[in-house]
Amino acid sequence: MLPSFFDSVLQLIVRTSTDLPPDVRAAMKHSLISEPEGTRASQALTIIAQNIDLAADGEGAICQDTGMPTFEVHVPVGANQIWMRQQIREAVQEATKRGKLRPNSVDSITGKNSGDNLGPGTPIIHFDQWERDDIEIKLILKGGGCENTNAQYALPVELPHLGRADRTLDGVKKCILHAVWNAQGKGCSPGAVGVCIGGDRTSGYTHAKEQLFRTLDDVNRDSRLAELEASIMSSVNSLEIGPMGFGGKVTLIGCKVGVLNRLPASFFVSVAYDCWAFRRLGVVLDASSGAIKSWMYRDPSHPIIPMLDQAGFTRTGREIALTSPLTEDAVRALKVGDVVMVSGRMFTGRDAVHSYLMKNPPPVDLNGSVLYHCGPVVVKEGETWRVTAAGPTTSIREEPYQGEIIKRYGVRVVIGKGGMGAKTLAALKEHGAVYLNAIGGAAQFYARAIKKVDGVSLMEFGTPEAMWHLTVEDFPAIVTMDAHGNSLHKDIEQESGAHLEAIGV
Ligand code: SF4
Numbered sequence: 428m429l430p431s432f433f434d435s436v437l438q439l440i441v442r443t444s445t446d447l448p449p450d451v452r453a454a455m456k457h458s459l460i461s462e463p464e465g466t467r468a469s470q471a472l473t474i475i476a477q478n479i480d481l482a483a484d485g486e487g488a489i490c491q492d493t494g495m496p497t498f499e500v501h502v503p504v505g506a507n508q509i510w511m512r513q514q515i516r517e518a519v520q521e522a523t524k525r526g527k528l529r530p531n532s533v534d535s536i537t538g539k540n541s542g543d544n545l546g547p548g549t550p551i552i553h554f555d556q557w558e559r560d561d562i563e564i565k566l567i568l569k570g571g572g573c574e575n576t577n578a579q580y581a582l583p584v585e586l587p588h589l590g591r592a593d594r595t596l597d598g599v600k601k602c603i604l605h606a607v608w609n610a611q612g613k614g615c616s617p618g619a620v621g622v623c624i625g626g627d628r629t630s631g632y633t634h635a636k637e638q639l640f641r642t643l644d645d646v647n648r649d650s651r652l653a654e655l656e657a658s659i660m661s662s663v664n665s666l667e668i669g670p671m672g673f674g675g676k677v678t679l680i681g682c683k684v685g686v687l688n689r690l691p692a693s694f695f696v697s698v699a700y701d702c703w704a705f706r707r708l709g710v711v712l713d714a715s716s717g718a719i720k721s722w723m724y725r726d727p728s729h730p731i732i733p734m735l736d737q738a739g740f741t742r743t744g745r746e747i748a749l750t751s752p753l754t755e756d757a758v759r760a761l762k763v764g765d766v767v768m769v770s771g772r773m774f775t776g777r778d779a780v781h782s783y784l785m786k787n788p789p790p791v792d793l794n795g796s797v798l799y800h801c802g803p804v805v806v807k808e809g810e811t812w813r814v815t816a817a818g819p820t821t822s823i824r825e826e827p828y829q830g831e832i833i834k835r836y837g838v839r840v841v842i843g844k845g846g847m848g849a850k851t852l853a854a855l856k857e858h859g860a861v862y863l864n865a866i867g868g869a870a871q872f873y874a875r876a877i878k879k880v881d882g883v884s885l886m887e888f889g890t891p892e893a894m895w896h897l898t899v900e901d902f903p904a905i906v907t908m909d910a911h912g913n914s915l916h917k918d919i920e921q922e923s924g925a926h927l928e929a930i931g932v
């Protein structure tokens with residue numbers, strides 16, 4: 428067998444999880460200089476840039492959600508795919524053990540985490556044969572937040588703000604714009620979209636995701652699609668959804684469109700949204716040893732150019748310090764747009780914790796507490812735990828529970844990303860609490876604001892879903908929903924909807 432194959436795949440996984448490819452870095456750098464200094468968008472992008480640098484320097488996961496590992500493998504005729512599949516699975520298991528991938532594979536019925544990223548359908552591995560002598564493996568790690576913003580349209584269809592999308596390229600453009608508008612900041616914008624026109628429902632989504640393997644500067648060989656991609660890029664940023672949905676000039680960093688034949692009766696447009704943490708790399712392997720012959724999307728002989736000249740959160744002097752536990756007066760004094768620096772005790776909680784709290788009393792006193800929607804990567808070192816990646820997760824999933832939990836247990840601050848809905852907004856107002864938006868994907872940046880893990884509850888839910896008790900210091904976030912009924916998310920959605928109408932496809 429190929430003695431270096433396992434090691435090469437492991438290197439590919441580690442590098443993909445920790446270092447963004449140069450084309451994505453260049454696009455993010457361009458985004459950073461496009462947003463005026465001192466704006467929410469600029470502050471968000473500065474944190475993202477710092478996070479990218481920290482991840483590459485320390486070989487830490489760029490985002491705590493290391494996503495669904497998806498491998499596209501090309502092999503010479505006669506290669507042993509059964510053996511390779513097993514080796515890839517073992518490399519995924521090893522990368523998980525080393526904390527480079529978060530345990531992300533859960534039983535769909537019981538919710539039980541397999542703990543090693545292996546399970547039915549995980550990881551995704553597609554094989555194809557080709558006439559060449561070498562092996563090519565491409566990997567994309569796409570997280571749940573952006574995966575949840577994928578969209579599929581069956582044309583013709585009526586779309587809000589855009590009218591009818593017909594079975595034409597203009598109709599396709601409307602679908603793409605609608606998907607980006609609908610995603611707002613929930614997929615951690617600025618993102619990139621892979622699109623498939625046609626196919627059936629399954630091949631359409633697969634082909635859309637495959638488009639994400641094209642570099643951001645790649646020009647479509649089909650001139651009609653090249654024109655469509657350029658036209659999306661020139662109009663989409665006028666939506667002013669901006670980084671993390673905070674408003675701003677940059678909403679999308681790439682749009683890549685493919686096409687498949689379809690049945691005469693069907694016309695699907697499938698959109699795969701990927702976040703700014705656009706993790707994709709590849710390797711070409713020697714087919715006799717499995718050793719890496721070359722890397723794809725990156726040139727290892729070129730040094731990594733840091734995103735920022737100097738590290739550190741750029742303070743404007745207007746930041747407000749918050750130390751938990753918090754009083755009602757302290758949170759009622761906050762308003763949308765305030766930048767806060769949180770210190771003190773913070774508890775993590777996402778889907779399993781929220782569902783638990785609806786039926787059971789909390790394992791800790793949540794009065795005046797800060798509840799962080801986060802599924803961190805945590806490693807055990809002797810008897811203590813260390814958080815190695817800890818960005819926010821998409822908050823809207825907790826919308827059915829959040830208001831009730833605030834009311835019952837006196838939570839004063841909820842931190843997450845992408846914002847929450849009307850029920851939560853009403854509860855914030857009635858009970859005196861705020862929602863803070865942290866910067867999605869900034870897992871390394873926030874891990875450094877966590878000074879200590881003080882304990883953990885509900886460990887039976889698995890590492891990402893457990894309730895971690897953390898001590899944090901100067902954890903920056905932005906008030907995007909306050910205790911006076913204001914929501915930046917609601918405002919940006921309405922304003923960008925008006926911009927969508929103005930584009931006039
Ligand atoms: S950057 Fe955001 S959307 Fe992307 S994987 Fe991380 S949390 Fe999910």
